[in-house]
Amino acid sequence: MKFSCDKQFLCEAIVNVSKAVASNSTIPALEGIKVKVTPNQVELTGYNLEIGITTTLMAITEGEGEFVIDSRIFSEMTRKMSDDVIVFELNENMTVAISSGNTQCSITAMSAEEYPELPKVDTETAIKIPQGTLKSMISNTKYAVSTAEVKPIFTGELFDIENGSFSMVAMDGFRLAIRNESIAYTEKSYFVVPRKTLSELSSLIRDNDGERECNIYVNPKNVIFDINGYLIISRLLEGEFHNYKISIPSEYKTEIILNTKDFITSMERCSLLIDSKNKAPVKCTFENGEAHVECKTPLGEINDILPASVTGEPVTIGFNNKFALDALRASECDRIKIQLNGGMKVIKMLPVEGEDFIFLLMPIQLR
The missing domain is CATH 3.10.150.10 (DNA Polymerase III, subunit A, domain 2)
Structure with a gap:
């Protein structure tokens, strides 16, 4: 299996996907990035069982397959390659040969067999919101998210959506922050997204992406944010959020x-x-x-x-x-x-x- 792709796009993708890589896990594969090669594209995934980030890059490919590679070494080695195009080749002994210009090296990889599948969420119906608006809502309310684990439900933000009204709510028992917006989605949706997920989501929204839409897909346990070529998959927090309206x-x-x-x-x-x-x-x-x-x-x-x-x-x-x-x-x-x-x-x-x-x-x- 072999593939080559643009260094700049690959480096950016590795940095963003690495945000979801586990730093210390009982599943060694989760401490790396999963690389999946299919015809003409390469999919990169980071996942720590709470949040996953995945993206797909265009590439010149030979064969198909997947492997897991140490995220830090993958990032640093790719960044320090000498040419604008980098070639990767997975050998039978699970070694990834990397070449770029006059530079050649190899990195030991792991099998992707133990890498958990990301949660599945139906993507037929989307909640749509401009990226700039979503980033602003997070910025206006994140200060009131609780950092204490005594009430885990308050370590995230409530998405309260009904009849075209979207309220993002954060509270920690001493203060409460609400940001209100109007959107085209008219159905009722009520779920709590972890603080870490929203932080990573916000970091993927660039200043010039304000008018581009973010598509949100949700089920009772998980949410997907589809944004700028990345899918951010996160578990939802369980429990009953305080009825903030009475406050x-x-x-x-x-x-x-x-x-x-x-x-x-x-x-x-x-x-x-x-x-x-x-x-x-x-x-x-x-x-x-x-x-x-x-x-x-x-x-x-x-x-x-x-x-x-x-x-x-x-x-x-x-x-x-x-x-x-x-x-x-x-x-x-x-x-x-x-x-x-x-x-x-x-x-x-x-x-x-x-x-x-x-x-x-x-x-x-x-x-």
Whole structure:
């Protein structure tokens, strides 16, 4: 079995597929990339039993077959080849001979017999969404995904789709992030995708791919994202996701509109006085067209006054500086709207116009 293909395309494919290769597995084959050769094409697959990434390259081929090769050596050796075209030949003793220009080498391969099959998902019906929109939704909400395994369902993001409305939801028990979009898909679909899968998916979306579509296929256990010539296959998280809609306040007593950049800068100044040994809430008072931002720790004290539009009752509330900064940075808007119901109830952030995103975070009790 023999094949040759373009070095640049191959190197890029190896790097992307390697993201799903297992780093330490009881199945040795999963620590490598599976290479499958069929007429005129080569398929590369990385898989760690939770997420798989596969892609197909055009190639000049002789014969058919498959093998598994160490992902690190495969990547480095391919990248350091001297010519633009690389030739691979699998010998009977499971050695892969590699040649490019005046360079020749060989790498020991493994049989693909022990390489598990990727999960199958029906690809007849697709949920379609522009790649740029999907990447933006992930970017706006990923900060609120839980990193604790106490509740595994919260280590992923909910895809809540119904009647042409798509909400991506993340929460960790202290904060909640929702991004809303309209799509053409009208059926109901409700599933939770692991954080790692969404991170790898986002990394495969390039800046100039914004208008290209991502096709999503899902069944009760697995999801496939078809994007830019790659299939990302992932298990879904099991369990019951919190009914996030009941957590969203429908009314408010105070509404504040602030310049987002100014509020971020003020929070960053406060953060200079806060560390693991010196913890304190950021105290914010909203009244009379101003936001008074204060923080005091053994390291020092800061007082800021920012212009703000304040409607309703004056209020003083405590922010967790990190949670506030995560939400403000994720908003990606010039001005932010904050709605409050007193100093001890949930903080709601949203855009000045519409509800493309809704961020909720719990306040910190002030002494």
